[in-house]
Amino acid sequence: MTSYLRALHTHPGPGLAPLPLEACAQALGLDGLALLLAPAGTGVELVQSFGTHSVALEDLQLTQGQGPSRDAAQHGALHLLPDLSDPTAFAARRWPGLPGAVQDLGIMAVFSFPLHIGVIALGALTGHRIRPGPLGADQLADAFALTDTLAQVIIDQAARPQPAGGMLLDEPGLLFAEVHQATGMLSAQQNISCTRALVLLRGYAYAHNRPLLTCARDVLHHRLRLDDTPGGSGL
Amino acid sequence: MPDRPREERLAAAFVDLADTLVRDFDVINFLHTLTEHCVDLLEVTAAGVLLATPQGQLVDAAASDERTRGLEMNSIEWDEGPCRDCFRTGVPVPDVPLDSEMARARWPHFAPRAVQLGFTSVVAAPLRLHDQVIGALNLFRDQPGPLNASQLRLGQALADTATIGILQQRAVSEQMTVTAQLQATLDSWIVIEQAKGCLAQLRDTGVEEAFTLMRAHARNRSVRLTDVARQVIDGTADASLLDPGQ
Numbered sequence: 085m086t087s088y089l090r091a092l093h094t095h096p097g098p099g100l101a102p103l104p105l106e107a108c109a110q111a112l113g114l115d116g117l118a119l120l121l122a123p124a125g126t127g128v129e130l131v132q133s134f135g136t137h138s139v140a141l142e143d144l145q146l147t148q149g150q151g152p153s154r155d156a157a158q159h160g161a162l163h164l165l166p167d168l169s170d171p172t173a174f175a176a177r178r179w180p181g182l183p184g185a186v187q188d189l190g191i192m193a194v195f196s197f198p199l200h201i202g203v204i205a206l207g208a209l210t211g212h213r214i215r216p217g218p219l220g221a222d223q224l225a226d227a228f229a230l231t232d233t234l235a236q237v238i239i240d241q242a243a244r245p246q247p248a249g250g251m252l253l254d255e256p257g258l259l260f261a262e263v264h265q266a267t268g269m270l271s272a273q274q275n276i277s278c279t280r281a282l283v284l285l286r287g288y289a290y291a292h293n294r295p296l297l298t299c300a301r302d303v304l305h306h307r308l309r310l311d312d313t314p315g316g317s318g319l
Numbered sequence: 320m321p322d323r324p325r326e327e328r329l330a331a332a333f334v335d336l337a338d339t340l341v342r343d344f345d346v347i348n349f350l351h352t353l354t355e356h357c358v359d360l361l362e363v364t365a366a367g368v369l370l371a372t373p374q375g376q377l378v379d380a381a382a383s384d385e386r387t388r389g390l391e392m393n394s395i396e397w398d399e400g401p402c403r404d405c406f407r408t409g410v411p412v413p414d415v416p417l418d419s420e421m422a423r424a425r426w427p428h429f430a431p432r433a434v435q436l437g438f439t440s441v442v443a444a445p446l447r448l449h450d451q452v453i454g455a456l457n458l459f460r461d462q463p464g465p466l467n468a469s470q471l472r473l474g475q476a477l478a479d480t481a482t483i484g485i486l487q488q489r490a491v492s493e494q495m496t497v498t499a500q501l502q503a504t505l506d507s508w509i510v511i512e513q514a515k516g517c518l519a520q521l522r523d524t525g526v527e528e529a530f531t532l533m534r535a536h537a538r539n540r541s542v543r544l545t546d547v548a549r550q551v552i553d554g555t556a557d558a559s560l561l562d563p564g565q
Contacts (some may be wrong), residue, residue, distance in 0.1 A: 123505035202491060204498045239494070242501035257508045264509050265526050268516030268552065278513050278552060304516065304526060 105134035108230055112223045114195075114211040118142055119234070121199075121207035122157040128208065130259040139259060140189050140295060141212055146260065147289045147296045150179045152196035156208035160198040166218040168192055192216040197227055199235040206235055266300035274312040284310050325360070329473075332356040336477065339484035340491060346370070350381035353481045357458060358383045360477070361470050364461040365438070367391040368446070369402040370454035377406055380454065386436050387459065393432060400429040401443035405455035411475065412443035414465035437461050444475045446482040453482060507545040514548035521551075521561050536560045 109117040116135020120128045120142070130142045145151030152163035152175075165175045168183040169192065175183045186194065193213040199206045209231050219227065258264065263285070270281035285303070288310055289296040302308035323331075335352055350368045357366035365387040370380035377395055382388035394400035401412040404425075415422050417438055422430035433441065438459045446454040456478045460466065466474070511533075518529035533551065536559075537544040550556035 121501070121505055123509060124499070124502040129505055129509070201494050201498065204491075204494050206498060206501065238501065239497050242504065243497045257505075258512060261508075261512045264512035265516035265519070268513035268518075269520045270516075271513070271552070272517045272520035278517075304519075 103132055103234070105132060109134055109211065112211060112219065112227055112230075113213070115191075115214050116141070116212050118153070118210045119207070120153050120157050120210065121238070122205060126158070128154050128157040131257060133259060135212070137189050137191055137212060137214075138210075139297070141186065141191060141194070141210070142260075143295045143297050144182070144185055144189065146263070147286050148179070148182055148185070149286065151182055152179075152194055153208050153210045156196035156198040156210070157205060160200050160203075160205040161196075162198060163194070163196040164218065165194045167216040168194065169216065190214055193218075195219060195227070197231045199231050199238065201235050201239050206238055209234060260297065260300075262304060263296055263300045266303040269303055270310060273309070276312050280312065284312055329360055332360060332477065333480055336480040336484055339488040344488050344492075346485060346488075347380055349485070350481070351383075353456070353477060354381050354383040354387075356477060357456070357474060361458060361474055362460065362462075362466060363458045363474075365459040367402065367457040367459075368454060369395070369406065369457075370446070371406065371452070377403060377454070387457075390429075390433060390436060391457070394429055397428045399426050400457075401426070401441050402455040402457045405443035405445050406452060409445050409447055409452045411445060411471075412441075414440050414442045414471075416440045416465075433459070439463055440465060442466050442471065442474065444471075444478040446478055446485070448479070448482050448486055451486065453485060456481075507548075510545060510552065511548045514551040518551050518560070532560065 103119060105117040105119065109115065114135075116138035117133070118130055118135075118138040118141070119132040120130050122128050127146075130139070133139055133142070142153060145153050152165065155161045155178075156163055163175075165173065165183075167173065168175060168187050170176075173183075175194075191212045191214060193216050194210065195212070196208050196210045198208055209227075211227075263282070264278075266285060267278045267281040270276070270284060271278045274281065274284075276284075285299060286296060288294075288308075289299045292299075299308060303310070335356065336349075339349065350370065354366040354368060357363060365383050367382040367387045367390065368380045369377045369391060371377055379388065379391040379395055382391055391400075391402065394402060401415065405412045415425075417430050417433045417440055419430075438461055440460045442458045442465075444456045444458070445452050446456060456474070458466065458474055511530075514533060515526045515529045518524075518533060519526045522529060522532065524532075533547050534544060536557070537547045540547075540557075547556060547560070551560070554561075
């Protein structure tokens with residue numbers, strides 16, 4: 085873990101260093117890791133991920149508009165969910181309907197760590213495991229060291245003067261870019277705000293139990309048209 | 320204020336000086352509060368604070384009264400005085416009788432002027448945390464005799480608390496600025512993706528081509544890509560970009 089932490093600090097930039105998430109996940113005994121950053125408004129953006137189910141896990145939280153990633157990123161809350169099948173656990177009360185849906189993905193444990201500088205929340209690091217069970221004491225210590233380092237690296241890179249905004253924006257920054265593209269497309273189609281368009285898209289994904297990203301791609305390829313009318317549905 | 324018991328006023332002073340993580344923090348106002356607490360709690364008649372700019376220049380930040388304020392400003396003009404010495408060395412300047420050979424030798428302009436204003440002695444305490452010295456606090460008496468040891472310790476404690484408060488506020492402020500930059504970058508990314516989809520719809524093209532069109536437009540007009548993207552979403556972008564006929 086320490087050699088990876090060192091490598092993080094020495095990335096020359098621009099943009100956010102591609103992080104060795106796979107190695108970190110293995111060190112923490114996890115099947116996946118996702119790095120999310122919190123923009124100024126609400127919500128949270130997935131920027132890097134490792135693991136077969138990581139994108140699906142974040143997709144689910146984005147569709148439902150709730151979950152540990154979002155809470156960690158927006159409120160700086162630590163969420164350790166060692167067993168999603170436990171009906172008495174905090175997760176079942178805090179995010180109704182989410183634990184069951186996460187288990188349907190094959191995931192039994194989720195751990196969301198806030199990334200923060202001082203009192204300010206920057207984002208979150210969310211790990212998951214197919215097998216239930218808590219993180220060991222050593223793994224927890226490593227995870228905290230990792231999030232502290234990540235937060236510092238992110239702040240250091242953000243503090244660097246950006247070259248005319250050009251290079252940074254050429255980087256594939258957002259893993260859910262297509263969702264935003266689809267909301268832009270919907271907003272033009274229906275003459276509604278992007279905020280409203282996202283609600284529409286999320287509603288469709290939720291109602292049809294399909295990943296948000298898949299629905300977004302259908303919109304972009306004109307396979308799906310959503311009408312912003314009461315009870316409006318797609319093709 | 321003299322009506323409350325001293326212990327209460329002392330406690331209130333420390334709470335005051337720790338309370339810097341407020342939205343509209345004003346360092347000048349804060350340092351003025353420090354001078355007021357010094358005059359209230361210590362056997363001094365006046366207090367003044369000099370604060371350093373990021374470039375290391377001392378500026379008169381606050382004083383408990385006009386007479387002292389004038390003297391601190393003179394101190395800067397003359398580049399002379401206990402605050403200045405204290406800031407440079409980072410250590411306290413112990414009680415010095417102003418009407419003395421030593422004072423006149425050390426501060427040929429400052430000492431006589433201070434005596435003229437009615438001050439008898441002065442002590443200076445650094446505003447310091449570890450290696451960082453951000454300014455200095457002058458404490459003036461108008462009675463004979465020095466400030467006793469426990470009073471000196473209290474004065475230093477007030478100065479130390481103020482210093483910690485200022486440095487914490489600066490650190491948080493800096494963190495907030497950088498975080499805001501990060502968030503602005505993220506917002507830009509989001510807006511650009513939304514605009515790609517929006518323009519693709521309006522121009523009946525693919526998302527990649529829409530991006531190319533926006534970048535070309537931004538380059539040709541010498542405007543930022545993010546601004547073009549926001550205009551596309553607002554519907555305020557130039558017709559040449561939005562209208563397929565162009």
